[in-house]
Amino acid sequence: MWKSRQFAAAAATPNLPAGVRIYAIGDIHGRADLLEQLFERIDADLAKHPVATAIEIFIGDYIDRGPKSAEVLSQLVTRGKTHRTICLKGNHEIYILEFLRNPAILKSWAQFGGLTTLLSYGLKPSLNPGDEEQAELAEELARVLPHSHRQFLGALPLSFTCGDFFFVHAGVRPSELLSHQRDEDLLWIRDEFLSHEDAFEKIVVHGHTPVMEPDVRRNRINIDTGAYATGRLTCLRLEGDEISFI
Numbered sequence: 465m466w467k468s469r470q471f472a473a474a475a476a477t478p479n480l481p482a483g484v485r486i487y488a489i490g491d492i493h494g495r496a497d498l499l500e501q502l503f504e505r506i507d508a509d510l511a512k513h514p515v516a517t518a519i520e521i522f523i524g525d526y527i528d529r530g531p532k533s534a535e536v537l538s539q540l541v542t543r544g545k546t547h548r549t550i551c552l553k554g555n556h557e558i559y560i561l562e563f564l565r566n567p568a569i570l571k572s573w574a575q576f577g578g579l580t581t582l583l584s585y586g587l588k589p590s591l592n593p594g595d596e597e598q599a600e601l602a603e604e605l606a607r608v609l610p611h612s613h614r615q616f617l618g619a620l621p622l623s624f625t626c627g628d629f630f631f632v633h634a635g636v637r638p639s640e641l642l643s644h645q646r647d648e649d650l651l652w653i654r655d656e657f658l659s660h661e662d663a664f665e666k667i668v669v670h671g672h673t674p675v676m677e678p679d680v681r682r683n684r685i686n687i688d689t690g691a692y693a694t695g696r697l698t699c700l701r702l703e704g705d706e707i708s709f710i
Contacts, residue, residue: 477705478628478667483516487710488631488700490523491554491671493692494530494580499539502697505710515703520547521624523671523687524554524633524651527584529577530692534584537613553620554633554672555651561617564609567602568595585609622650625666629702634672635684636664657684669700678709 480486487506492499510518526540527533543549559573560581570578570593582589582601585608589601623632623645630642635657637649642665649657654673663683671688678698679686685707691697701708 479705480627480629480702482704484519484626485515485517485701485703486519486521486626486629488521488523488669488687488702490687490689490698490700491525491674491691492522492530492536492697493525493528493556493577494533494536494584495691495695495697496530496532496535496539498691498695498697499536502699503539503543506699509701509710518548519626520549521631521669522549522551523631523669524552524620525556525671525688526551526554527560527581528556528573529580531580532584533581534613537616538610541612541616550624550631551616551620552624552631552633553622553651557617557620558651560605561614564602564606567598570598570601622647628666629669630664630666631669633670635670636668638662638664642666680707 489502506520520543522540526536540549540551556576559569559576559578562569563573563578579589582605585605587601587604587608590597593601623630625631630636632650634649634651635653636642636645637653638656638660658673661683668684670684670686673686674688674690675686676689678689678700685700687698687700689696689698699710701710
């Protein structure tokens with residue numbers, strides 16, 4: 465377990481409420497194999513170090529790019545039945561349900577790895593689907609998409625707050641209060657957020673922008689380590705004033 469004392473010199477060290485432990489998981493992108501391994505690590509940690517309240521927070525981008533998007537959603541649905549989980553919406557989750565309503569969006573979705581998601585549901589899209597094929601694929605996906613997946617995707621919140629931490633997929637606009645953030649920024653923002661060095665109202669835990677190693681700063685923590693390409697799915701462990709990774 466890697467531990468960080470990044471905040472030790474801060475005037476007010478960020479904390480979680482007593483008896484609460486959070487496991488925050490970065491962008492998964494269809495890597496069901498890595499997610500299964502991570503569940504095993506979390507369960508082993510819980511068995512070794514029991515806690516009153518354990519919350520698993522998934523930071524969004526469950527689908528696309530990696531090979532097993534459908535399986536990842538099934539894993540998350542199942543996990544939520546036995547553990548306390550909070551699954552946030554990522555920008556990639558916008559596309560799959562919108563595709564059912566507007567098949568033409570596949571032209572954009574495909575650029576973000578959407579074809580691999582269709583393949584994971586057993587569909588066989590061509591590399592450059594035309595209008596007719598897009599409509600046919602949307603109809604087929606509507607038939608095979610499990611109700612549990614549709615429910616899951618339709619109920620994803622945009623953010624979660626606990627103690628001194630704010631969890632979100634992409635980040636926040638520095639000029640706005642956390643309570644006044646736009647959905648678009650929570651899902652998509654990069655440069656203005658990443659370059660901001662002053663404190664936010666809370667420590668922002670986010671993904672969206674891949675980094676080689678977890679990036680722990682005084683105002684934010686980036687836990688997207690590009691799992692689909694690197695094979696590294698990051699889990700941030702927060703308890704009290706301690707920050708670590710498992």
